[in-house]
Structures are given as structure tokens and as C-alpha cells.
Amino acid sequence: MIRAYANSSTPQNALTIFSQMLASSTDPDKYTYPFVIKACSAFSGLNEGQQVHGLVEKCEEMRENLYVQNTLISMYAICGCFEDARKVLGKMPQRDVISWNALLSAFVEKGMMDSARLVFDEMEERNVESWNFMVSGFAKMGFIEEARRVFDEIPVKDVVSWNAVISGYADVGDFSEVLVLFQAMLREKINPDSYTLVNVLSACANLGALSQGEWVYLYIDKNGICIEDVSTWNSMVGGLSINGFGEEAVGIFRKMLEDECKPNEITFVNVLSACSHAGLLIEGLEIFNTMIHEFKIEPTIEHCGCVIDLLSRVGLLEEAKEILKGRTLGHDSPVLWQSLLSSCINYGNMELARDVAEKLLKLDPQDNSGYVQLSNIYASEGKWERVAEVRRNMKSKGVTKEAGCSMIEIDGVVHEFLAGEGFVS
Incomplete structure (x- = not known):
């Protein structure tokens, strides 16, 4: 029950069950504590988290449990208590990359890239997730050159690494570099996902690179890439619409329907705008009627x-x-x-x-x-x-x-x- 509530929209209830558990003289174990601490993180319950931490400190087994200690680091970091998170990290008899990543990701999430860099440089070991945190963090802050430097140093890159740097260049409007990176990604045999393709399509639209855009559509179709998130479809349709690719926007909209992704109000604004600017009268009226009669919008x-x-x-x-x-x-x-x-x-x-x-x-x-x-x-x-x-x-x-x-x-x-x-x- 504690686990279920910790992952629900009412994580406070996990603390209620935990209190009842203690009152019944049932000792929590190494599986109980992580979910209770996670529940505290979910509603930023610092006071409650500190009380649970106090119980952990009384049990040697819990003090030495890596998973329990890692969740404590995450809890303090999420609540903004970085010094407390560092203290937990410093007192741990053994640490793994997850321990460091818990603190690193919190600094990145808060936009505290100087602190994140210090933790990153101090890390005893790093995995690809550690590198990705840094790339995405610098990119989101607009420090694209620093993001690129870190990206180029990654020993083994995954699709998340490529997406982080590609989206960074897209955000600052360097669409030519987006396409350069996309081509490099394919040469490295990294399969792009829907997130990659949205950024690449947007770059194609902004640059007027119609032939490359068409290649992306074919890639999506050929590889059976299923885009389930309606906001991703909206980004593709909207990007093409804004940059004057009306027919292509309608084509993406039709593929969205083929993939059984239900469009919303924003989808129809984007595709109707595309029809308007491209003079696609028949298509526009057909889509307008579809919106009203089929999707009841x-x-x-x-x-x-x-x-x-x-x-x-x-x-x-x-x-x-x-x-x-x-x-x-x-x-x-x-x-x-x-x-x-x-x-x-x-x-x-x-x-x-x-x-x-x-x-x-x-x-x-x-x-x-x-x-x-x-x-x-x-x-x-x-x-x-x-x-x-x-x-x-x-x-x-x-x-x-x-x-x-x-x-x-x-x-x-x-x-x-x-x-x-x-x-x-």
C-alpha cells in the first residue's frame, strides 16, 4: 500500500500507512524506506523526510543500504536542501554512480550549472546518464557551446545524448547545425526517436530544406515510428505550418490520424492555419468538418x-x-x-x-x-x-x-x- 500511494497523486497517504505500520510494532525494511522517502519527495515534505531520515539513522542496516541512502539524497535535493544531500553523500560508506547522479540531476533541474559542474568533476565514476544531465542542463540554459563541449567528450553516446544537443541547437535557432548533427547521428548508427525527428523537421521547415524534410517523413513511415504524444505531432504540424509548408503539414496531420493519435484543438489550429496560408481550400474545409463532426470539437x-x-x-x-x-x-x-x-x-x-x-x-x-x-x-x-x-x-x-x-x-x-x-x- 505504501508503494501504491507513493506513486499516486496522493503520496501523503503513504506516510499515514507508514505511521500505522510503526504503531503496530511492525519494523520497516530496506524495501519500505525507499518508498516512504520517495513519497516525501513527491510532495516536497521536507519535515516528514527528515523524520524518516532520523529513523534510518537508528538502524545500521539502513545506514549502510545503498538504495535507501540514494533515495535520501534525492529527497533532500528535490526539496532544495543541497547541503543535507551532500552530507548524506559524504557519510555513505560506499557510493555508486546513482548516488552522484541523484545530486547532479537536482542541480541541473534547478538550473544551478556551476554547482552541477563541481559535482560532475568530483564524481568517482560517470555513466552516460551523468553526461546527458550536463549536456541537457547547459543546453536548456542557452549555453550551447558548453553543452557541445561536454557532448563531444562523451565516451559512448546514446539517443538521449544526441537529442539533448540537437534540441539545444534548435532552441537557439541554429538549424543548420541541427541537420549536421542529425546526419552525424545516423552515421554513428544511432536510431533517432520521435523527439529527434520533431527537432529535425522543425529545422528543415525553418531552412526550407524540403527534400530533407521529405526524407524524414519517409523515415518515420518506413521504420514504423509510432508517435503517441499529441504535443509531438502538434509541434511537427505547427513547425511546418509556420514556415510555409502547408501540404507537408497536412501530410503529417493525415499520418497522425493513420497512427490513431487523437488530435486536439491545437492540432486543428495548426493544420487549418497551414491550409489557409497555402490556399488548400478543399483540404481545409474537409479538415474543419472532420474536427466538428468526427472529433466533436x-x-x-x-x-x-x-x-x-x-x-x-x-x-x-x-x-x-x-x-x-x-x-x-x-x-x-x-x-x-x-x-x-x-x-x-x-x-x-x-x-x-x-x-x-x-x-x-x-x-x-x-x-x-x-x-x-x-x-x-x-x-x-x-x-x-x-x-x-x-x-x-x-x-x-x-x-x-x-x-x-x-x-x-x-x-x-x-x-x-x-x-x-x-x-x-
């Missing part, structure tokens, strides 16, 4: 905005308006109507622009831009009486148009001009 302003933009880019303004009029599609959002209004004006469809502007004013009567745009539409049609009516409505509702402003420097003095006024210094 209620469209948000972001989803609708992508679809409105998609339709507007190809001049399907009436269809965009119908989308906005849908009962459940965020039709009361002034932001979406404003987007449609801008598209109507750009395409010169003043009749529809007038209807949209009037709708916009109903939604947000205090927005001066709506009045100005409607006034301009009427003016372009020569309907001066309607222009005057719009201005009267503005005045009656207390809506004011911000005056235009210009500035000019004369003899070292900056003067500000407001529309309809002289200048003031």
Missing part, C-alpha cells in the same frame, strides 16, 4: 479565423459570411467580422462590406473603426447622406474618432500636428 475563434481567412483568400466572401452566421461557430466575435470586412474591402465587394460593417457595429457599437469603415464605404459609393447619418450615430453614441497625428522636427524642436489644428511644440 467545438470551433473556437482561432479555428473560425483560419477558415474565414482560407475562404477570403480565394474570394469566397459569401461563404465566409455563412460560416460566421452559423449558430455554434463563434459568429458573435467582432474580431472575425472585422477580418471578413477587411477582405471584402480588399476584394472591392462594397455591398457585402456594407452588410458586414453594419453587423460589426451591432456587435460593438463603441468601436470607432467600424463607423469609420462604414462611412468610407458609403463615401466610395457616393452616398453622402448615409455618411452623414453614420457620423450622427457616432456623435449620439459618444463615439469619437481619434485624430490623425504627425510630428516634425524644426530647429531641434519636435512639433506635433493634430488633424484640423495648428502645431504645438
Whole structure:
């Protein structure tokens, strides 16, 4: 029961069971203590952990047990008591690499890389995990050159080592080096995982390296790499979308569905945005309908905005308006109507622009831009009486148009001009 609670969302209950165990005069053993200490770590229960440590100190067998002592180091380090963690480490009759890694990982997790470096240099032995902690720690702090130096010194690298340095270069925007490292990784016969491939695909997208990106897609498909984490898929789709690879983003989205990974709201924002910027009308509308009817996801302003933009880019303004009029599609959002209004004006469809502007004013009567745009539409049609009516409505509702402003420097003095006024210094 202690083990179950220690690994649950209510680790405090492990301490309750442990107290009952002591009250029943049942002695805890080398299997009990690690789980109790782990439970203390889980909720940062320093006081409770110190009390358990006191019990450990009373038992010679527990004082000499490597596993028990290692969990104590982890507990103190997780709670931020690094001196106490070091004291436990220093008093241990024998230590292994796990003992050192417990302290090292805690410093890395806290971003205390100077302290981590001291521990790393002091370590009696290191394994690949020790090296990986240092590489990822420096990389996450943005110290990519130091991360690379440590990486190059690793005797035997694993996929985690490569991922740490690759993601580090991706984070600082050095996408060329990401691809260089990826190619080196393959030459070393290290099989990339989904985490590697996300960073590489992002690099390909940022560099416009379409052929290499396509190779990565084929690699994923050929090797049957299963990406279960939806956030990983979202990163791939989003990275391609942002960098203008709309068709490739849709391709990754379809593979996501083939692999039976359920997309979420973010997935659809990313792929609909990709369709919009790439002009993939049929694909975008199909995906939008799939989102609503198959995955039962209620469209948000972001989803609708992508679809409105998609339709507007190809001049399907009436269809965009119908989308906005849908009962459940965020039709009361002034932001979406404003987007449609801008598209109507750009395409010169003043009749529809007038209807949209009037709708916009109903939604947000205090927005001066709506009045100005409607006034301009009427003016372009020569309907001066309607222009005057719009201005009267503005005045009656207390809506004011911000005056235009210009500035000019004369003899070292900056003067500000407001529309309809002289200048003031």
C-alpha cells in the first residue's frame, strides 16, 4: 500500500500507512524506506523526510543500504536542501554512480550549472546518464557551446545524448547545425526517436530544406515510428505550418490520424492555419468538418479565423459570411467580422462590406473603426447622406474618432500636428 500511494497523486497517504505500520510494532525494511522517502519527495515534505531520515539513522542496516541512502539524497535535493544531500553523500560508506547522479540531476533541474559542474568533476565514476544531465542542463540554459563541449567528450553516446544537443541547437535557432548533427547521428548508427525527428523537421521547415524534410517523413513511415504524444505531432504540424509548408503539414496531420493519435484543438489550429496560408481550400474545409463532426470539437475563434481567412483568400466572401452566421461557430466575435470586412474591402465587394460593417457595429457599437469603415464605404459609393447619418450615430453614441497625428522636427524642436489644428511644440 505504501508503494501504491507513493506513486499516486496522493503520496501523503503513504506516510499515514507508514505511521500505522510503526504503531503496530511492525519494523520497516530496506524495501519500505525507499518508498516512504520517495513519497516525501513527491510532495516536497521536507519535515516528514527528515523524520524518516532520523529513523534510518537508528538502524545500521539502513545506514549502510545503498538504495535507501540514494533515495535520501534525492529527497533532500528535490526539496532544495543541497547541503543535507551532500552530507548524506559524504557519510555513505560506499557510493555508486546513482548516488552522484541523484545530486547532479537536482542541480541541473534547478538550473544551478556551476554547482552541477563541481559535482560532475568530483564524481568517482560517470555513466552516460551523468553526461546527458550536463549536456541537457547547459543546453536548456542557452549555453550551447558548453553543452557541445561536454557532448563531444562523451565516451559512448546514446539517443538521449544526441537529442539533448540537437534540441539545444534548435532552441537557439541554429538549424543548420541541427541537420549536421542529425546526419552525424545516423552515421554513428544511432536510431533517432520521435523527439529527434520533431527537432529535425522543425529545422528543415525553418531552412526550407524540403527534400530533407521529405526524407524524414519517409523515415518515420518506413521504420514504423509510432508517435503517441499529441504535443509531438502538434509541434511537427505547427513547425511546418509556420514556415510555409502547408501540404507537408497536412501530410503529417493525415499520418497522425493513420497512427490513431487523437488530435486536439491545437492540432486543428495548426493544420487549418497551414491550409489557409497555402490556399488548400478543399483540404481545409474537409479538415474543419472532420474536427466538428468526427472529433466533436467545438470551433473556437482561432479555428473560425483560419477558415474565414482560407475562404477570403480565394474570394469566397459569401461563404465566409455563412460560416460566421452559423449558430455554434463563434459568429458573435467582432474580431472575425472585422477580418471578413477587411477582405471584402480588399476584394472591392462594397455591398457585402456594407452588410458586414453594419453587423460589426451591432456587435460593438463603441468601436470607432467600424463607423469609420462604414462611412468610407458609403463615401466610395457616393452616398453622402448615409455618411452623414453614420457620423450622427457616432456623435449620439459618444463615439469619437481619434485624430490623425504627425510630428516634425524644426530647429531641434519636435512639433506635433493634430488633424484640423495648428502645431504645438
